[in-house]
Amino acid sequence: MRLPGDYKRFADAYGPGDFADFISICHPHGYTEYSNLTGRMPGIIREYLQQDYDQGKAPVPCHPRHLFSMGGIGNGEKLFWITDPLDAPDTWRIAGSEDRGLRWFTFDGTLTEFLVSVLSGETAVPQVPDELLEEPVEFASSVPGPWVSVNVKTRPPVNTESIREWGRAHGYDVPFRGRVPLVVLEAWERAHPL
Template sequence: MNNALTRLLEIAPAPSEPRQKDWGEVERSLGDELPADYKELIHVYGGSNWDSYLYVLEPRCPNENYDLIEWAQNQAEDLEDLWEFEKKPAELEVEGARVIPWATTDNGECLYWLFRPGLDPDQWTVMVNEARGDRWEHFSASCTQFLASALDGGLQSNILSSLFPRATHEFRQLGAV
């Protein structure tokens, strides 16, 4: 278990039922391998809501609104259309670079992995895009490191809500609607 996941377990106890995934099938659907820390996060917490604000996407999530595979497909299409009108962030100017969503918020911000060709998924970092805007932030952290650091106050975003994180953390596993 990685250190960031250990920190998350201190913040919010894990649900009693771990989520099982066929990661081979998930990765074939996405066309990419996923970071090991994310797979651990989903195994322990599943698709989840943190502090009534941030939603971690899960492949084949019981709540279909937070299905990682569907989000990845939709966001790829939406961003390709967007780049026709807006300038890409500098991190995406590298040939073959792209983003893959792993979380979203109540306000519509989206959190992505920064994919770069030849980079191992465990080296992917996090990018945050504001809702309905062109501001982006880049964080040199894995998704689990980002989540744990955001919740314990060690990481500050100028895009995410100033009300996140809450003083008393709330965790909810996403279930069927």
């Protein structure tokens, strides 16, 4: 599926992350299945919408096959592209829903126009609290920090025969072959701390 040009520029410029710790936009290189635009979550969300649509449980602004989940607001609300027409991604509009899908809104514009309008306070969205804009809006990248080496104490290899002998000397019933019972291993480790 082709993606809107403004989204491609946005994804290149910002990468994965959140605005005001409240509005998240999925990214092709998202670090969790919930933030990965090309992962399985958009399809799963569409299936749930389709089930609700078929059962008449939740209103949607268009047929679920035209909704592609590409972000979230707050605690479970979803942002979608309305992908109609599919072959004209630069004309796609934005839709959003509550966590349970009962209240929807639509925005006649691109994703970046939506973000600018909402984060500047020009457009009020029911799922975005007024106090969100009381502080300066910042973008926080969700790129993981650099890998840091941690010193982990590891036990050098121990001959299981010596553990068996220790166990017998301390009154444990230890078989001569097979697995050393867990209770014996735990007792031996307590007696021989790192």
